[in-house]
Amino acid sequence: MQPAIETHALTKRYGSRPVVRELTFAVNPGEVFALVGPNGAGKTTVIRLVSGLAFPSSGSVRMLGHDPHETPSVRRRLGAVVEAPAAFYPYLSGRSNLVLHARLAGGVASSRVREVLDQVELGHAADRKVGVYSLGMRQRLGVAAALLTRPEVLILDEPASGMDPLSLHLVHRVLRDAASSGTAVLLSTHHLDEVVAYCSHVGIMEDGVLIDQIPLRDRGARMRALVDDVQSARLTLAAQPWVREVFVRGRDVVFTLEQPAAIDKVAGCLAGAGVALRELGDDSFDLRSYYRERVEAQRARRTSGDGRPRIAPGPPIVAEGTAGVDA
Amino acid sequence: MSALLAMELGKLGRLASVRFSALVLVLFPFLWAYAPGIFDVYGFFLVSGFQVPALALLSSMEFLLPLLIAITCAELIGIEINNGTLPTVLLRPVTRAQWLLAKLLVASVYPFLALAFFLLASLAAGAFFGFGPFVGGTGLGRQGLLGAGTMVPLEAWREVLQAYLIAAYSLVPIGLLAVLFAVILMNAAGGALATLATLIVMQLLVVFPGVTPYLLTTQLGAYVHPASPLGWVVALIALYCAAFAAAAVIVFERKDF
Numbered sequence: 001m002q003p004a005i006e007t008h009a010l011t012k013r014y015g016s017r018p019v020v021r022e023l024t025f026a027v028n029p030g031e032v033f034a035l036v037g038p039n040g041a042g043k044t045t046v047i048r049l050v051s052g053l054a055f056p057s058s059g060s061v062r063m064l065g066h067d068p069h070e071t072p073s074v075r076r077r078l079g080a081v082v083e084a085p086a087a088f089y090p091y092l093s094g095r096s097n098l099v100l101h102a103r104l105a106g107g108v109a110s111s112r113v114r115e116v117l118d119q120v121e122l123g124h125a126a127d128r129k130v131g132v133y134s135l136g137m138r139q140r141l142g143v144a145a146a147l148l149t150r151p152e153v154l155i156l157d158e159p160a161s162g163m164d165p166l167s168l169h170l171v172h173r174v175l176r177d178a179a180s181s182g183t184a185v186l187l188s189t190h191h192l193d194e195v196v197a198y199c200s201h202v203g204i205m206e207d208g209v210l211i212d213q214i215p216l217r218d219r220g221a222r223m224r225a226l227v228d229d230v231q232s233a234r235l236t237l238a239a240q241p242w243v244r245e246v247f248v249r250g251r252d253v254v255f256t257l258e259q260p261a262a263i264d265k266v267a268g269c270l271a272g273a274g275v276a277l278r279e280l281g282d283d284s285f286d287l288r289s290y291y292r293e294r295v296e297a298q299r300a301r302r303t304s305g306d307g308r309p310r311i312a313p314g315p316p317i318v319a320e321g322t323a324g325v326d327a
Numbered sequence: 328m329s330a331l332l333a334m335e336l337g338k339l340g341r342l343a344s345v346r347f348s349a350l351v352l353v354l355f356p357f358l359w360a361y362a363p364g365i366f367d368v369y370g371f372f373l374v375s376g377f378q379v380p381a382l383a384l385l386s387s388m389e390f391l392l393p394l395l396i397a398i399t400c401a402e403l404i405g406i407e408i409n410n411g412t413l414p415t416v417l418l419r420p421v422t423r424a425q426w427l428l429a430k431l432l433v434a435s436v437y438p439f440l441a442l443a444f445f446l447l448a449s450l451a452a453g454a455f456f457g458f459g460p461f462v463g464g465t466g467l468g469r470q471g472l473l474g475a476g477t478m479v480p481l482e483a484w485r486e487v488l489q490a491y492l493i494a495a496y497s498l499v500p501i502g503l504l505a506v507l508f509a510v511i512l513m514n515a516a517g518g519a520l521a522t523l524a525t526l527i528v529m530q531l532l533v534v535f536p537g538v539t540p541y542l543l544t545t546q547l548g549a550y551v552h553p554a555s556p557l558g559w560v561v562a563l564i565a566l567y568c569a570a571f572a573a574a575a576v577i578v579f580e581r582k583d584f
């Protein structure tokens with residue numbers, strides 16, 4: 001499958017100062033890739049590079065197989081909000097702003113404007129001037145504008161910034177629906193807890209470096225077992241054909257099953273190897289804690305040693321075929 | 328492109344600088360037409376409504392009109408930056424060159440719109456003096472405000488319209504220069520100020536007589552006293568326009584947003 005968004009060694013410098021360094025990632029159709037990271041990590045610059053608003057200093061960006069600078073027409077298949085809050089003409093109504101967007105995009109039926117306004121629950125405020133919209137309403141209008149052309153690629157810079165919990169839930173639902181219909185979504189966000197629920201990948205950025213890419217899609221099949229002998233449990237489980245990946249984390253053995261039904265075999269298998277199983281359950285992944293650990297580790301590495309940016313090795317989360325890190 | 332151009336023209340009336348300019352352009356001819364010190368300054372009394380447009384143009388072409396044109400044309404870009412709408416537009420399947428060309432076209436049309444409005448306001452201000460035959464001159468022909476003999480309305484109309492047309496045309500490169508500076512500086516105020524600074528420097532360059540006929544500021548007087556044959560002036564102004572527009576497109580094509 002051809003990735004909808006693909007970057008290779010993407011680098012951006014302002015003067016001699018690099019703000020994005022050697023970034024390589026891909027987003028396939030139907031996937032949601034969330035860029036997270038501290039303020040100033042370079043997320044917005046990545047969004048602008050990928051959407052074609054800024055030029056890379058080196059490396060490449062491909063959108064649906066095209067360079068967005070060389071082939072501007074590829075933006076017909078893009079929906080994007082790169083300003084937070086989303087920017088509109090304040091003297092026009094929400095509807096008029098979207099009509100204007102529809103005219104620029106070309107080939108958008110007027111009924112589609114009404115449809116996207118309803119989708120983000122702005123139908124009642126469609127004829128009010130955007131100047132009187134709240135921050136959350138502007139953000140929702142931004143999402144509506146991005147969805148206007150039924151895009152194959154959605155790029156959103158902090159789409160949930162300034163939103164109340166209900167609006168936040170609404171926007172996340174809209175994005176999830178877009179992804180489930182095959183749209184590739186790239187977004188930057190600080191809402192770690194929410195993105196875990198529907199993102200397929202999370203990329204952690206720090207000081208312009210993508211320090212980790214965490215696949216989240218298969219998390220439902222990941223289990224955690226509390227045992228008396230973690231090493232024996234790890235070796236035993238690793239030898240089973242129905243276990244895809246296993247590693248030790250503290251006093252737990254964490255493993256991913258090929259099929260969720262194989263859970264019934266775990267207790268018997270460990271008992272056969274003389275390992276006492278004390279607890280077995282889903283491995284709930286705490287992105288917030290993981291994010292903090294990785295960013296702090298990266299910062300510590302950056303400020304020590306030769307001062308050059310280096311990517312700190314971290315424990316693999318669910319990457320297929322990885323051996324894992326023993327604690 | 329036509330949809331883009333219509334959209335950009337529609338935005339023109341929303342600009343604060345356009346509204347301010349409209350106010351100034353309405354008030355200015357009325358103030359000048361009825362100012363008590365006109366005779367002391369210009370040495371004549373107004374005798375015809377046709378002389379008010381000349382008086383308005385003579386008093387504003389050196390500084391006021393270039394200032395108003397520069398401010399508005401720089402704001403054409405600056406407002407998009409302030410609103411944050413520039414990236415929004417560029418994310419649509421519109422090339423950067425197309426978008427900027429639409430802005431440049433609006434900047435080119437604006438001096439004609441502004442001067443048409445100025446002319447209407449001047450004629451309204453001159454209505455008190457009437458528009459019949461008069462002795463003197465429109466101030467926009469070879470004989471100036473005096474000494475043209477008896478002027479018939481048709482000839483007066485021709486002189487006034489021609490002068491306003493040439494004046495508007497000579498202001499176009501100033502608008503395009505303001506767009507260029509606004510694109511470079513990504514700022515409306517900076518664009519307008521840089522344009523004015525450039526015009527002031529050009530005015531000072533009259534100390535180099537060899538350069539003077541080619542200066543943009545020299546062409547601002549072409550509506551009444553062209554420094555060279557009119558065809559040559561028209562071509563030179565077109566050259567300035569082409570150079571400023573091309574430079575703006577080249578700079579804009581490589582800008583990061």
